Amino acid sequence: MKKTILASAIAAATFSGAALAQESNLPVVYGNIQYALAYENIDDGGYSVDHFDNGSTLGVAHSHEIAPGITGFFKMELEGINADDKSGSNGIDGLDEAYIGVKGDSFGQVWVGSDDSTYESAIDKIANFFEVGSYNLGGGYTTGEGDLIQYLSPSFGGFKLGAAVQVNGTEGAGKSYPYQLAAIYSVDALELAFAMDSNDGKTGYSSAAALTPNNNENTYGLRATYNLEDLSLTAQFQTRKDVEDKFGLMGVYTLGKNQFALAYEHASADGDLNPVKPGDQDVKETVTVQALHNLSDHMYVYVEGYLAGGDQVYPVAEGSAVRTDEKTIAAVGAVYYF
Secondary structure: OOOOHHHHHHHHHHHHHHHHHHHHHEEEEEEEEEEEEEOOOOOOOOEEEEEOOOOEEEEEEEEEEEEOEEEEEEEEEEOOOOOOOOOOOOOOOOEEEEEEEEEEEEOOOEEEEEEEOOHHHHHHOOOOOEEEEEEEEOOOOOOOHHHHHEOOOOOOOOOOEEEEEEEOOOOOOEEEEEEEEEEEEEEEEEEEEEEEEOOOHHHHHOOOOOOOOOOOOOOEEEEEEEEEEOEEEEEEEEEOOOOOEEEEEEEEEEEEOEEEEEEEEEEEEEOOOOOOOOEEEEEEEEEEEEEEEEEOEEEEEEEEEEEEEEOOOOOOOOOOOOOEEEEEEEEEEEEEOO
């Protein structure tokens, strides 16, 4: 799960470090180790306790001036460290982000490679906010984060346009060029975003393949975020014909070095996606709470709780025929980043 707080902190460190490194033409190296301990309880079933690596990464970034007002940049972020289990780790064996691009004040930025997609960045704020995020409801879109060519325009009076195309070509799961479009408008404390995903790619290309079946219907999303001095409020809605509708509400309150968050998410299936309970259903509901404390500029700890319910059913254990419609999870974690 993406970590909004961590990503923002790393981005700030990366850009500030890049300004210093640019003089010597050295890349910025950054990274983090994330540990979490989670207790999961299944209604009418058992429980589990797990200590795990929650997404530790190591990255490198660099930028340089190509011409006055035009900057070239690259970033590569690696994952799969499995920092909690030495015997089960093969070192770094996964890729999170890798891209190159150019940007300028007059034309915006263009970048190519693997990165959070235009739709995800514009709409999926709630699902990407929480640390553990086991039950948060990401959007019903199937375009993945690889093979992307993306563009983000400069701001025109607070208005930005974004676009992405995934060049799958003729290899693998078949010829396809799914695309995404987004519009973001910011004025004072309010930010509005609208985006769509064509969902033209085969699910084999998509990191979100397990969330929705493969069809050719577009996904549409709308988000509104209002930022007060210490309080941020977000509402978002996403829909895909013959698949599902999702909406969510989230409030985040900051008090000194502490952060408190509360979110409610709801998903309704469109059609007979659940063979146990056919017809349109309230497939899933999730309530998430978080309390986070920044120990320093490089380390924070948190507690999170999740209550997931709805008409969707879960096996109480792997391979079990006994099912339930409610899960709860309590998690504590710590993150060190540089």
